Amino acid sequence: MRPRQPVVFWVGLSLILALLAVAPLVLPVFWRRLLTEILIWGLLAMSSDLLIGYTGMVSFGHSAFFGLGMYGAAAALLNSNPPNLWLALASGLIAAAAVAAFVAYFSTRLRDIYFAITTLIFSQIFYVIIFTWTSLTGGENGLTFTRPAFAIPGLFSLPFTATTLHWFVLAVVAGSYLALRRITQSPFGMVLQSIRENEARTRAVGYPVERYKIVSVMLSGLFAGLAGVLYALQNEFAAPSFVFFVVSGETVIYNVIGGIGTLVGPLAGAGFFLLLREGFSRLFTPKYLDPVGLGGLAGMSYLVPVGIIFIAIVIFLPQGLLGFARRWLNR
Amino acid sequence: MEPLLAVEDIHSYYGKSHILHGISLEVGRGEVVGLLGRNGVGKSTTLKAIAGLVHPSAGRMLFDGRPTTGMPAHRVAQLGIGYVPEDRRIFPLLTVTENLRTGLDRHGVGKAKKQELLDKIYQYFPVLAERRRQAGGTLSGGEQQMLAIARAMMLEPKIMLLDEPTEGLMPRMVSQIREIIDVLHREAVAVLLVEQNVPLTLAASERIYIIEKGIVRHHAPAAELRVGDAVIHQYLGV
Amino acid sequence: MGGVPFAHFVIQTLNGIVSGMILALVASGLTLIFGIMDVVNFAHGEFLMLGAYVGVLTLALTGSFWLALVAAAAVIAAFGAAVYWTTLRPLLGRDPLTTILATFGVSLVLQNYALWQFGPVPRKIAEPFTGQFTLFYLDYPWYRLIIAGLAGAIIGGLWLFLKFGKYGIWIRATTQDRVMAQAMGIPVPWVLTGVFAIGSAMAAASGVLFAPLVGVDHAMGVDWILRAFIVVVVGGMGNLGGSILAAIFISLLDAYASLWVSPSQSIIVSFVFLILTLLFRPTGLFAPTPK
Numbered sequence: 001m002r003p004r005q006p007v008v009f010w011v012g013l014s015l016i017l018a019l020l021a022v023a024p025l026v027l028p029v030f031w032r033r034l035l036t037e038i039l040i041w042g043l044l045a046m047s048s049d050l051l052i053g054y055t056g057m058v059s060f061g062h063s064a065f066f067g068l069g070m071y072g073a074a075a076a077l078l079n080s081n082p083p084n085l086w087l088a089l090a091s092g093l094i095a096a097a098a099v100a101a102f103v104a105y106f107s108t109r110l111r112d113i114y115f116a117i118t119t120l121i122f123s124q125i126f127y128v129i130i131f132t133w134t135s136l137t138g139g140e141n142g143l144t145f146t147r148p149a150f151a152i153p154g155l156f157s158l159p160f161t162a163t164t165l166h167w168f169v170l171a172v173v174a175g176s177y178l179a180l181r182r183i184t185q186s187p188f189g190m191v192l193q194s195i196r197e198n199e200a201r202t203r204a205v206g207y208p209v210e211r212y213k214i215v216s217v218m219l220s221g222l223f224a225g226l227a228g229v230l231y232a233l234q235n236e237f238a239a240p241s242f243v244f245f246v247v248s249g250e251t252v253i254y255n256v257i258g259g260i261g262t263l264v265g266p267l268a269g270a271g272f273f274l275l276l277r278e279g280f281s282r283l284f285t286p287k288y289l290d291p292v293g294l295g296g297l298a299g300m301s302y303l304v305p306v307g308i309i310f311i312a313i314v315i316f317l318p319q320g321l322l323g324f325a326r327r328w329l330n331r
Numbered sequence: 332m333e334p335l336l337a338v339e340d341i342h343s344y345y346g347k348s349h350i351l352h353g354i355s356l357e358v359g360r361g362e363v364v365g366l367l368g369r370n371g372v373g374k375s376t377t378l379k380a381i382a383g384l385v386h387p388s389a390g391r392m393l394f395d396g397r398p399t400t401g402m403p404a405h406r407v408a409q410l411g412i413g414y415v416p417e418d419r420r421i422f423p424l425l426t427v428t429e430n431l432r433t434g435l436d437r438h439g440v441g442k443a444k445k446q447e448l449l450d451k452i453y454q455y456f457p458v459l460a461e462r463r464r465q466a467g468g469t470l471s472g473g474e475q476q477m478l479a480i481a482r483a484m485m486l487e488p489k490i491m492l493l494d495e496p497t498e499g500l501m502p503r504m505v506s507q508i509r510e511i512i513d514v515l516h517r518e519a520v521a522v523l524l525v526e527q528n529v530p531l532t533l534a535a536s537e538r539i540y541i542i543e544k545g546i547v548r549h550h551a552p553a554a555e556l557r558v559g560d561a562v563i564h565q566y567l568g569v
Numbered sequence: 570m571g572g573v574p575f576a577h578f579v580i581q582t583l584n585g586i587v588s589g590m591i592l593a594l595v596a597s598g599l600t601l602i603f604g605i606m607d608v609v610n611f612a613h614g615e616f617l618m619l620g621a622y623v624g625v626l627t628l629a630l631t632g633s634f635w636l637a638l639v640a641a642a643a644v645i646a647a648f649g650a651a652v653y654w655t656t657l658r659p660l661l662g663r664d665p666l667t668t669i670l671a672t673f674g675v676s677l678v679l680q681n682y683a684l685w686q687f688g689p690v691p692r693k694i695a696e697p698f699t700g701q702f703t704l705f706y707l708d709y710p711w712y713r714l715i716i717a718g719l720a721g722a723i724i725g726g727l728w729l730f731l732k733f734g735k736y737g738i739w740i741r742a743t744t745q746d747r748v749m750a751q752a753m754g755i756p757v758p759w760v761l762t763g764v765f766a767i768g769s770a771m772a773a774a775s776g777v778l779f780a781p782l783v784g785v786d787h788a789m790g791v792d793w794i795l796r797a798f799i800v801v802v803v804g805g806m807g808n809l810g811g812s813i814l815a816a817i818f819i820s821l822l823d824a825y826a827s828l829w830v831s832p833s834q835s836i837i838v839s840f841v842f843l844i845l846t847l848l849f850r851p852t853g854l855f856a857p858t859p860k
Contacts, residue, residue: 058666106847113609113665113806117798118847124795125840132834245795249673256670300685307678314671315659382752408754416752422745425738433742433753436735486754 017174024166033234036166038274039173040230042267045254046180047223052252053261054184055216056196058112060248061103061119064126065221067243068095069228071130074143074238082157083148089229096225097218099126104217108210120245127243142239145232160233169230173267176223180263183219184330192216253310259320262329268322276309277302333396335360335521336381336490341390341400343376350376351387352545358490361519363512365536365553367529369567373545374525375417378492381523382414383407395489409437413483417494419475421482423468427459430467430478434485452481455514473504480511490521497528509535529567530558541566576707577828585824587713589817590720594775595793596800596812597724598768604807605744605764607665608657611672613772613797614790615679620645620773621785622683625692634697634777641777642770649769650762657765658758676790683787691784694777716778723774724813727767731809740764744807799839803846805853815854 020039024032044066051057072095073088080087103122107115130137137143150168151157160168183189191212194202203209232238241247250273258269280302282288289295313320322329334357343351350373358364366374379385381392383404392399399407408414413434422430431452435445453460456477462470467478476496483491493512497505505528512535515522526532533539533553541549543566556563599613623644624637631637652675660667698715701708731737743750743760751757776789783789796819804815819839826835846854 058669106844110847110851113669114802114847114851116666116669117609117802118843121795121799121840121843125837128833128837128840132831246677249677252670253674301681303677303681304685307674307681311656311671311674311678314667314674315656318663318667384748384752403758404748404751405754405756408752414752416749420746420749422742422749424745425741429738429741432735432738433750433755436738437754482753 017170020170021167024163029162032162032166034274034278036169036234038271039166039169039267040227040234041251041254041270041274043173043176043230044224044227044251045258045266045270046177046263047220047227048251049255049260049263049266050180050184050192050220050223051216052255053263053266054189054196055192055213056199057107057213057216058116058252059107059119059217059220060116060245060252061107061123062220062224062251063243063245063247064099064103064123065096065224066228066231066247066251067126067130067238067240068099069093069225070232070238070242071095071137071143071228072225073229073232074145077145077148077232078143080148082151083146084153085148085150085233086152088148088233089226092229092232093222093225096221096228100218100221100225101214103221104214108213108217120248123243123245123248127240127245130243131240137238137240140240142237144237147233147236165234169234172226172230176226177263177267180223184263188212188215256318256320257310257313259323259326262320262322262326264329265320265322265326269320272321273306276306280305332359334358335362335395336523337391337393338377338381339391339393341377341380341387341392343373343380343385343387345376350545351380353390354380354542354545354547356540356547356550358521358523360489361516361521362538363516363522363524363536365532365539366523366525366542367532367539367563367567368542370527372542374542375494376545377542378414378494378523378525381407382412382492384414408434408486411486411489413486413488413491415479415483415491415493415496417498419472419479421467421470421475421478423466425467427463427465427467427470427478430482431459431485434482437486448485448487452484455511456481473500473507476500476504476508484515484520488520490523491515492523492525494525495527496524497526497531505531529563533558578825580707580709581824581828582821583709583713585821586817587717588824589820590717590724591775591779592793592796592800592820593813593816594720594724594771594778596797596804596816597727597809598771598775599797600801600804600807600809600812601727601771602765602768603801604809605740605747606657606661606761608668609665609672609798610765610768611669611794612652612675612679613672613768614792614794615676615683616645616649616769616772616790617776617779617793618683618785618787618790619648619679619776620770621694621776621780621789622687622692623773624777624780625694625785628694634694637694638774638777641773645773646766646770650766652769653762653765658761661761676794680787680790687787689786691786693784694780696781712781716782719778720775723771727771728809736760736763796836796839799843803843803854808853811853 023035027035044062048059048062051059069092072092076087076091077083103119107118110118131139147160149157149159191202191207195209195212199209254269254273255266257272258267259265284297284300286295286298289298336358338354338356340353340355341351342353354373354377366377368374376385380387383399383402386401394410394412397410422433431449435448458474459477459481462474467475470478480496496508500508509531512522512524524532524536533556536553539551539553539556540547541562548566549562595617599610602608602610620641623641627637627640628634656671656675657668660671696712698712701710731741739755739760742753742755743757747757800812800815800819803819804811819842822838822842823835826838
């Protein structure tokens with residue numbers, strides 16, 4: 001019998017969704033774009049949480065899934081006329097799934113640190129392939145393309161505006177969240193969590209642990225790829241830098257900051273990180289620093305203070321910002 | 332006279348399991364004291380606590396007049412507590428000599444003294460002398476037990492904590508262990524002996540503590556106890 | 570094998586050995602640290618990078634390459650010890666993955682600090698020895714052979730230090746059984762700090778040795794850390810001898826591969842080797858067979 005969803009949860013969720021939907025109508029352009037970006041990175045972080053928070057496997061390979069989703073969408077958009085949204089989604093997801101299957105096969109035989117390092121190296125493999133296969137991927141310069149319209153060929157065609165694109169992204173991310181939530185609370189999800197708690201015991205009880213892990217990696221890769229597609233749609237370009245392992249690292253940072261095993265935590269973590277990025281980038285200019293005599297710090301990357309905050313959270317607040325709500329969010 | 336080692340009411344947990352429920356015991360200078368009890372009652376944990384490898388959540392320990400509760404294990408060892416664990420745990424990839432040197436290389440011990448200690452140990456344990464260049468992991472069970480004891484003796488300890496030294500050994504080696512305990516006693520080194528082998532413990536020790544469920548249930552001079560006594564039967568089932 | 574002149578093949582062999590020795594130096598530090606405290610030091614490449622910068626500054630100040638090498642090792646050893654004490658020591662009892670995360674954070678901070686402090690333009694160090702010798706009809710710089718020799722000497726020194734001497738025994742004992750090492754009176758917290766410092770110093774030394782070949786910039790550590798990870802996995806985590814062999818092996822593969830493909834693609838060969846290792850001998854190609 002499925003546990004009854006607490007009313008508070010649904011009310012809270014609806015409220016947040018409403019706020020996010022209204023936001024683009026009131027925010028200035030820059031912050032609107034940032035909000036959409038937060039949602040997209042949040043989706044990537046959520047996909048990673050399925051592995052880290054629920055299956056107990058830390059992956060540094062999500063940049064590969066994300067990037068392939070992006071390039072898959074790009075390929076579809078460059079090759080369809082007029083650019084077709086659904087084709088982009090499909091090809092992005094298929095590309096990400098293929099990569100995920102590849103990674104899953106090798107990686108699920110490995111534990112802990114070996115898995116983390118291997119996924120890291122895999123994402124670099126894909127980076128190198130994309131970077132050097134210039135004829136296919138545009139190499140260092142990446143690919144640019146035009147955003148498709150929200151259309152069903154033959155029926156209607158609505159070009160996206162910044163606002164409607166935001167709503168589209170919001171819908172996809174919210175839907176993904178609900179889907180992921182459903183997955184983590186299903187019997188399948190329970191097995192994943194038991195793998196996280198005690199893999200040996202789960203195996204001893206008779207569950208084919210490797211198969212569960214493979215499916216988990218595939219699902220995680222799919223949602224990450226979806227995030228990649230959304231990113232391509234929003235920014236109209238694909239570049240190899242998104243496949244570089246640092247992107248995976250930052251994804252893990254969002255997870256840890258926000259709180260693993262909560263789904264919503266990583267999204268909050270992405271938001272927190274990106275807002276800090278904006279904040280520090282503005283702060284580290286002579287305008288703000290000189291009056292307090294810290295002018296020498298001007299031009300320092302936001303990653304220095306944010307990195308330090310991240311390290312502090314790992315040491316002092318390992319459950320992350322929303323970790324305290326973990327139980328409640330998983331009811 | 333003040334005891335060499337005084338353990339007062341220590342409690343210890345492993346996760347949520349309450350292992351030691353308030354152990355109190357004493358060992359005098361040069362005394363051989365036995366710790367008996369069934370498996371899992373907390374005998375090993377008691378030794379680990381004394382050695383500083385496990386920190387009690389409550390209670391105190393005093394060694395040679397100094398409080399050692401919460402002291403890091405390497406400092407406890409330097410004070411003169413030699414620990415020989417249940418599974419021997421000699422360094423498998425170090426040679427016999429190197430194993431011995433881990434306890435030998437301390438502050439304030441001159442080169443001549445170190446050589447003297449090494450020679451003395453090789454005299455007591457000729458088997459180890461033969462194998463001095465062999466890797467610890469290649470020694471037999473009995474030889475590893477010798478090495479574990481010899482290694483702890485390199486610390487020139489005032490007390491040796493022996494955790495089931497005769498476990499898994501052949502009878503010939505068991506009597507060798509008995510001889511070693513006697514030698515330690517002659518050298519005025521105190522011994523706290525945890526054992527399953529009741530006759531050996533009764534014969535070698537001056538006093539006996541019997542532990543059950545993490546607390547001392549009976550305490551008597553060894554002379555008053557015989558194998559087959561009701562008390563022994565009650566707490567050890569033999 | 571389309572027509573590669575033998576001379577080029579020999580040159581690439583030399584190149585492979587040279588970068589292999591430097592990679593071995595980097596990887597030994599990494600595997601030494603992992604072996605004793607189960608920490609995968611993501612920031613290892615950044616210690617290399619900072620060491621190279623310290624080298625650049627010392628060289629500019631004193632004009633002596635040797636002083637630069639020593640200064641880099643000493644400064645980064647101290648810095649490494651500080652990083653260990655503040656960020657890694659609190660994490661030792663926990664899930665080993667937290668140390669990867671923490672060191673990843675350190676790596677980000679150090680890279681961006683260096684970028685801010687030194688700027689994006691790479692610095693150059695002049696080669697301390699000029700001059701080449703002729704191999705077949707090609708010129709090969711002496712300097713490269715010398716750094717290979719130096720790297721080898723440092724590794725050899727490490728090996729001797731570990732095998733003989735009191736501290737070497739302390740380190741090996743702590744690596745094999747941290748608990749019993751404490752019970753033997755070995756001050757394990759200091760040993761761990763010391764090993765981290767040594768590993769960092771080795772990375773720093775590699776940075777200075779390598780600097781004249783490529784130029785020093787904030788991102789130079791990234792390439793090395795990836796290669797070092799591959800080496801450590803192929804060689805066997807914690808296996809010093811295996812890492813050294815694996816480093817040379819992988820670098821040779823890389824060097825030969827770049828005869829046919831571009832350098833950025835030649836790393837794929839190493840990746841393939843990694844995959845093969847993971848498939849068939851996950852404890853390491855060069856590690857002794859697990860019993």
